[in-house]
Amino acid sequence: MALSTMIHTHLPTTLYGGAVNQISAISAHQQVAVDTKLNRGALRLAESLTSLLHLNIEPPSRKNLEYKNLDSFDEEKHNTPTTSPKEMIADKWRHLHGSMDWGSLLDPLPWLRREIVKYGEFAQATYDASDFDSFSEYCGSCMYNRNKLFEKLGLCKNGYKVTKYIHAMSTIDMPLWLERSRLMDTWSKDSNWMGYVAVSDDEETRRIGRRDIVVAWRGTVAPSQWYDDFQRNLEPIGIGDAKVEHGFLSIYTSKNESTRYNKSSASEQVMKLVQFYRGKGEEVSLTITGHSLGGALALLSAYEAAAISLAFQVVVKKDLVPRMPGIVFNENLQRFDDITGTLEWVYTHIGAELRLDVSSSPYLKRAFNPLGFHSLETYLHLVDRFHSAGSAFRSDARRDVTLVNKACDMLVDELRIPQCWYQLAHKGFVCNEHGRWVKPRREPEDIPSPIGDQAREHSLRIQMQENHQMLYASYQT
C-alpha cells in the first residue's frame, strides 16, 4: 500500500531547468521543504535553484476543449516526418534554459518545446536500451555499446555522441530495486548500467550556441516491470536507508579498473570534457536528465557536480561556463525525501510551472492509469502537443503518437495501437542454422566487464555444469 499511496500523491512528474552558480545542475522537486539546519552544501544548492521549470502531469480534468484541425491518424499522416525543421537557437539558449524568467516561455511554449523533448528522449533511451531479462547473463546492462546506442534507438537525429557509460559498481551498496540477473554467474552481478554521458556534435553545437554535455540517468525499472511489481505485491521498491543514500551519491563519482567503461568516473569524465572544450575556447553547458528515480540521481549528481567543482578547485570561469542548464524528469518519489533529508538539502518551490493535462489530448485515455501517467513517453507527447494553457491541442505537432503506448496502455482504441508494443522479437532468441533457438552471445564491446579471458570462460562452464548436476541430483533423491 505504501507504493500505491506514493503513486497517488506523487504522480506529478516535474521537469526543471535551472542553473547553479558555477558548475550548474538541475534538480527536481516540487515540495516546499526548507530545512532549518542549513549547512554550506544546502546553501550552495539553494543558490542554484533560482530558476526552475516544472513540468507536471495532472490527473485528467473534465474540462472539454475544442479540437479542430486535428491530424487524423491515417496513411497520409504516416508519411509526415516526425520532427519539425530545426531552428537556430544559438542566441536564445540562455533564455530558453532559464537564465531569465520562465514565465514568458511557457505559455505559449515556442522554442523550448524541442529542447525538452530532446532531453526527454535522452532519458527515454535508458529505458529502451536496458536489458531487463532476469534470465539474461547481461541483465541490468545496456543491450548495445555506446557507439551503437543512438543508432539503435533512432536518436542520431539529435546530433550527440555518447562518450561514456555510467555503471553502479560493486563497491557501492546497491539499492534493492536495481536489476539483477537470476543467474549465479553473470557479466557483473553487482553492477548496473545507470546512464551515459553524451556531447553535442559540431553542427548541434552551432545550432544551440554552446557545447552541450548531457548526463542521462536511468529510471528505476522498465515501466511495465514497475507496474507488474506494483500489481503483484504492492510493496515499496525498497530504497530509503542510509546505505542506499550513500550508494546513490557515489554512483556518479565511482570508478573501477576491472571494468570496461568505468575506469574513470562519470564525474571525472564530465570535468574532463568541460576542461577540454573550455580549452578550445568554447562555451560549455552541462545538462542532467532523468525520469522517475533517474530524476533523483540527476539531482544528486548535479549536487555532486557543483560540490566537486568547488571542493577540488576545478576552475571554470564564469564567462566560459556561465550557465549549466539541465532538465530532470522526476517522479518525486517519497523515498527521495529520505535521502535528501539526511543531507539537509533545501528544496524550494520556485520558478514557473508548466501544467500538462492528460485530458487535453484526444489521443489519450482518461481513465486513471498509474503506469500511463508515469510513463515518460506520455510526458513527451503532451509537451509536443502543448500550445498554451487553455488553448486547443497543437494540431501541427509531429512527434509520433504511437510511441506513447511503447510500455503502457494510454492511447484510445480508435488509434489501433496495441499496448506495450515495444518488445524484442522472440525476447532476443534467434533460430540458428541447426534450427535451435538460442540467445546470441554479445559482441565483446557490448559487455561492460570483459569476460573474454580463459579463466572466466572456465568458471562459467564449471558453474553451468554444477547447476545441471544440482538439477539432476534433485531427481535422484
Next chain:
Amino acid sequence: MALSTMIHTHLPTTLYGGAVNQISAISAHQQVAVDTKLNRGALRLAESLTSLLHLNIEPPSRKNLEYKNLDSFDEEKHNTPTTSPKEMIADKWRHLHGSMDWGSLLDPLPWLRREIVKYGEFAQATYDASDFDSFSEYCGSCMYNRNKLFEKLGLCKNGYKVTKYIHAMSTIDMPLWLERSRLMDTWSKDSNWMGYVAVSDDEETRRIGRRDIVVAWRGTVAPSQWYDDFQRNLEPIGIGDAKVEHGFLSIYTSKNESTRYNKSSASEQVMKLVQFYRGKGEEVSLTITGHSLGGALALLSAYEAAAISLAFQVVVKKDLVPRMPGIVFNENLQRFDDITGTLEWVYTHIGAELRLDVSSSPYLKRAFNPLGFHSLETYLHLVDRFHSAGSAFRSDARRDVTLVNKACDMLVDELRIPQCWYQLAHKGFVCNEHGRWVKPRREPEDIPSPIGDQAREHSLRIQMQENHQMLYASYQT
C-alpha cells in the same frame, strides 16, 4: 469457475490415431460415453474407432526416476541438429498408424515418435501463424499466405506443401471464441482462419509409403490469450449451443466465391486431392490433426469426410485408400460433449494409451500449471523424450527444449529460457523512413478476402474519418 473446473477435470490431452472404414479419420475423446440412441452416423463412427492411440499428459507424479547421460543445455548442445536422420517407414506406415494393435508400438515408442511430432508441429503451426492482435485489421487471419507458411515457421523440413487455407465463413454461425478484430472495418469481420490442407511431396511420399494429405485445425486461441482470459474472469469460453454445433460442422464443407481461399470447400479439395493422386495410382492417406478445440474440429471433419465419401458416392477403392491414419490433439473440452451429444455420436474408450508424465522430464517445472500442461509444445517435448514407461527420459532426443516455453512458463529456471518468448518484434510495428512506427500493409496474397478494389479502399477511408469525427466530437460535447 466453470472454466476452472473444466481445466482440472479435462486437463489430459489425448492423441489418437485411428482408421475409418473408407475415408478414415481420427478423433479424440477419452470418456466412455455410449449413447443409447445409436443412429447410422453413430454406428459408422463407432466402426472407425477400432484402433486408437491416446496421448495423455498426467499431473506430475512424485515418482523419481534416475537421470543419467542427460544432455546439458549448453553451447555444445546448441550446435546439434534438432532432428534425427529420417528413417524409411514406407513398409511400416500401416502398422505405425494403427492397422494393428498399438500396444507393441507404444512401449517403447520407436518409429511412431517422429510421426506424432510431425503432425503435432502441423497443428502447432496454426497457433504460431495466427494474427491474434485485436487491433489488427487482419485479426483472426493467418499472418502469411499459404506459400510462405511452412517457410516462415521452419517446417519445410517435413516435406509437405500447403495447398489450401480453411476459413470459417460468414454463412456460418460463429462460436464466440473466434478471434475478431475490434475494428469496424476489417479484412473479413466474420471470417477466421481455421486451418489448412497440406500434401506430402514426392520425397516424403517415398519415405512414408503413401501420398499423405493433412488437414490441420486451429485450436481455440493462442494459449497465452486463453490463459489471460481464464485468469481475468474465469468465464467459460462460450460455445455449446446448437448453432455453434451447426457452425462447426459446416466449416469443413463451406465455400464462398467472394474470398480468396474459400472458393472451394476444404472437403471438396481433400476429395479432389484424393482422386488426383488415386488417378495416378498412388496410395493415399488422410491425416487430420488439431490441438485443443482444433481436436474437436478434427473429429467433426473426420466424421464429415467419412459421411461425404459415402453419401456423395466418392468411390475410393479399398486397396488404394485402405487406411486414413490421422492424429488429433484434443483437450476434451466439456463443451465438446454438448456438440457431440446432440449428434448422438458414440465415444468409446478403446485402443492403447500412451501416458506422458510431466515429472518425467527434468526440464519441466512440476508445479500445477494449467497453461503449461495444456500447451501443445509440452506434449511434443514429452513425446520426443519418451523412451518407455518406467524407464529414464530419452537422453539422445534432439527436439529443441526451448520451444516448450514459447507460450507458457514450463521450463525450469536453470535453463534460462524466458516464459512466453515467442513474440513479434514490436508487435509487428516497424519504423518507416520518416521515423514513424507503423504496421505495414499486408501483401495482397496474404489477405484472404481481396480488398484491393477502389470501392473498398474508399469505404475504409470514410470509415476512418467517421471514427475520428466521433472521437473528436466527444470532446466538444
